[in-house]
Amino acid sequence: MISFKPSAALENMRNLLHMVAENQIRPVARQCDHHDAEKPWDHINFMWESVKARGTESAAAAKKEKKEKKADGPREGNMQMVTIIEELAWGDAGIYLCTPNAGLAGFAIEAVGTPEQKERFLKRFTEGEPKWGAMAITEPHFGSDTSQVATTAVRDGDEWVLNGTKIFVTSGLMAAQESPGILVVWATLDKNAGRAGIKSFVVEAGTPGMKVLGVEDKLGIRANDTAPIVFDNCRIPIENILGSAEVVQSSGTAGFKGAMATFDASRPAVAASGVGVAQAALDGLKEILEKEGIEIRYDAPDHELTAIERDVIDMEAQVQAARLLTYRSAWMMDERRHNALEASMAKAKAGSVTTKVTQKAVEILGPLGYSQKHLFEKWMRDAKITDLYEGTQQINLLIVARRLLDYSSKALS
Amino acid sequence: MISFEPSDEQKAIVEAVSRLVEKEVRPQARPCDQAGAIPQAILDSANSLGLVMTNIPEQYGGGGENASAVTGALVAEELAYGDLALAIAILSPGLHATPLVLAGTDAQKTKHLAPFVEERFAPGSAAFVEPSFRFDPRRPATTAKREGDGYVLEGRKCFVPVLAGETPILVFASEGDGVQGFFVPRDAAGLTIEAGERNMGLLALPTAEIALAGVRVSAADRLGGEKGCDFRLLLDRSRVGLAAMGVGVARAALDYSKEYAKERTAFGVPIATKQAIAFMLAEMAIDVDAARLLVWEAAWRIDEGLDASREVTLARRTVADTALRVTDCAVQVLGGHGYIREHLVEQHLRNARGLSTLDLMTFV
Structure with a gap:
């Protein structure tokens, strides 16, 4: 049955996270926007408790499911994930990214890791001090063309030896150096x-041969670190290669495809964070308009709408459209359906919508929009990353087009 | 729980409609547009699916199903995927049946629902839009004034579907602060039906401009009798229906241009392998899905009895914009060929242009 009614659990979670975003994140959003700002420890410590609890819960649920060989009623883990991300990013997109968890590393390990690897690498996110996970793909000479990986892994006895340079590692500093995290x-x-x-x-944090070179100075999401990382004869245990023995030994592209499957989960997450930022700008805009006595008349005939009403209604429609595409892609994951097409659709839409909506908010508010007294200029800067990471707008359009046209990556490049 | 999955029953209905569309509606889309008429045979054939009849209460000979706006939206999209004009015509019995089921008195239901449970198709007709760019759906210039034991109607309407048949026209007019509906027989004194209205699109659907000069109707012909109707709800149910049809039109244009782009070669390769074309198609596909989800959400709110006017506005405006852009892009993908009436995309573009202007052309 088509339904847009969230479950009671999801609704509660949204309300709780919205409160956290409003009371704990938003007040420090501006100060965390500085390149050398202190990390938002209140948020980190607070979120860590629930991240630990969620990790323990979902591990237990997965075990139970496996034991009973069947699903335990309807699942909504991914719907919960996008809801949480949307609300945290509404508070602040950079601070949301500082939330201690397995992050993209978690998605990758969940997607292709063996049970033993899940236990060994993810258990740390259910106990102890706050930790981060990160994913290192991009290198100085390539971004979208992920087949160009030049970082090498050479087997030496019971170890892999890694050599190469990675850039644009989101949360790389926290994952590789400032916590006992994973990369x-x-x-x-x-x-x-x-x-x-x-x-x-x-690669576990602190492994000799892995070195974080610094932190990028960015347009937005400045609360979060983006790091270049060098691997110089970095030795890791042989069983740290992700996936089953077959994947590891195969000469086919199963390993690559498995790694690409990470994006099926991470793109809805990125889309959700974009929706959160867009909603923040929209809410802020409407609050100011309301104070000025400008009410949006949804019922007015088209020819009577003011330019501002027209803009706001269209912004709302676009944000909601992006949100629903995001929910659909997350719902499909909960339903264990292949969602690569829908995840890219959501990501592409959310990327362009949040970019445009935040720019429009700045435009409508004039000097208030441009001023650092308000957060609109920041939201516009933060929004832009949504259209860049986890596949640029263009890469996601390419994926949508290939699936739509039933073309291989060779036929449509 | 949030879900994007239609029920098994809804899937079965959509499948049946889809078969009708492939077999009878789509092949007739162009001929009907050129002839400016719709053969009775198609309408009878569609009528046998009972799309409107299903939602008429059993005591009036119908299927007794609760009219779900979501189901209605699914059906409307699928029909309009075949052709917008034919979709409006096929669902036109709903122009009477839905307001009657929601607001009609027993006597009105007995009298006016009867034609719609017959085997042979009977058209419904509603008069709402007025020939003025100032037309305000919540305050039409056409008025209904109480006089003695009846009402007097004054005003002009356009886009009034007038498919051949005996059924009256349901005229919506301002009465005091609100809007109410009135059943006006086609031969009422003071009613002039200026048939043969020609618009940019919807050419297959016979529509008329009508003039109401002192048209008298009895109090019993006021939709809902003394209680009247909740026009807001009717407007919402109508706009969701038309928005769903807009999604269908856009999807039709997308699919047509997609297939064309895979066939058509330039510089030795299918043009679909060029990013300029492929990206356009990808954006079209994303926007069609986005528009559909907005329509579903608005329809779902109606079914839940929640206020849906904001969501309806978001869906309606997005669809009008999306359908126009997507059909325009479809013409663009075909290049010069898109401009020629040999291909359906120019018809989709002409039809899509109407979506921001048309109103109360269907109900879900």
Whole structure:
């Protein structure tokens, strides 16, 4: 049955997270926007408690499901995930990214890791001090063309030796250096093998040979670190290559495809954060308009709408459209359906919508929009990343087009 | 729980409609547009699916189903995927049946629902939009004034579907601060039906401008009798229906241009393998899905009895915009060929242009 009614649990979660965003995140949003600002520890410590609890819960649920060989009623883990992200990002997109959790590394390990690897690498996110996970794919000479991985993994006895340079690692500093976290690193076993040679490896924080070079100074999401990381004869245990033995040994592209499956989960997450930022700008805009006595008349005939009413109604429609596409892609994951097309649709839509909506809010509010006294200029800067990371707008359009037209990546490049 | 999955029953209905669309509606889309008429055979054939009849209470000979706006939206999209004009015509019995089921008195239901449970198709007709760019759906210039034991109607309407038949026209007019509906027989004194209205699109659907000069109707012909109707709800149910049809039109244009782009070669390769075309198609597909979800949400709110006017506005405006853009892009993908009437995309564009202007052309 088509329904837009969230479950009671989801509704409660949204309300709780909205309160957290409003009372704990929003008040420090501006001060965390500085390149060398202190980390938002109140938020980190607060969220860590619930991240630990959620991790324990979902591990227990997965075990139970496996034991009973069947699903335990309807699932909504991914709907919960996008709801949480949307609300935290409504508070602040940069601070949301500082939330301690397994992050993209978690998505990758969940997607292709063996049960033993899940236990070994993810258990740390259910106990102890706050930790982060991160994913290292991009290198200085490539971004979208992920088949160009040049970081190498060479087997030496019971170890892999990694060599190469990664850039744009979201939360890389926190995951690799400032907490006992984990990094999932894409590296090639054989550069001549193309995609078939690419595998992903887990590197634990503090492993000798892994060095964080610094932190990028960015347009937005400045509360969060984006790090270049160098691997210089970095040695990791042989069983840190992600996936089953077959994947590891195969000369096919199963490993690469498995790693790409990470995006099916991460794109709805990125889309949700974009929706959160867009909603923040929209709410802020409407609050100011209301104070000025400008009410949006949804019922007015089209020819009577003012330019501002027209803009706001269209912004609301676009944000809601992006939100529903995001929910659909998350719902499909909960339903265990293949969602690569829908995840890219949501990501592409959310990327362009949040970029445009935040720009429009700045435009409508004139000097208030441009001033750092308000957060609109910040939201516009924060929004832009949604259209860049986890696949740019164009890469996601390419994926949508290929699936729509039933073309391979070779036929449509 | 949030879900994007139609029920099994809804899937079965959509499948049946889809078969009708492939077999009878789509092949007739162009001929009907050119002839400016719809053969009775198609309407009878569609009528046998009982799309409107299903929602008429059993005591009046119908199927007794609760009219779900979501189901209605699914059906409307699928029919309009075939052709917008034919979709409006096929669902036109709903122009009477839905207001009657929601607001009609027993006597009105007995009298006016009867034609719609017959085997042979009978058209419904509603008069709402007025020939003025100032037309305000919540305050039409056409008025109904109480006089003695009846009402007197004054005003002009356009886009009034007048498919061949005996059924009256349901005229919506301002009465005091609100809007109410009145059943006006086609031969009423003071009513002039200026048939043969020609618009940019919807050419297959016979529509008329009508003039109401002192048209008298009895109090019993006021929709809902003394209680009247909740016009707001009717407007919402109508706009969701038309928005759903807009999604259908856009999807039709998308699919047509997609197939064309895979067939048509330039510089030795299918044009669909060029990013300029492929990206356009991808954006069209994303926007069609986005518009559909907004329509579903608005329809779902109506079914839940929640206030849906904001969501209806969001859906309606988005669909009008999306359908126009997507059909325009479809013409663009076909290049010069898109401009030629040999291909359906120019018809989709002409039809889509009407979506922001048309109103009360269907109900879900």
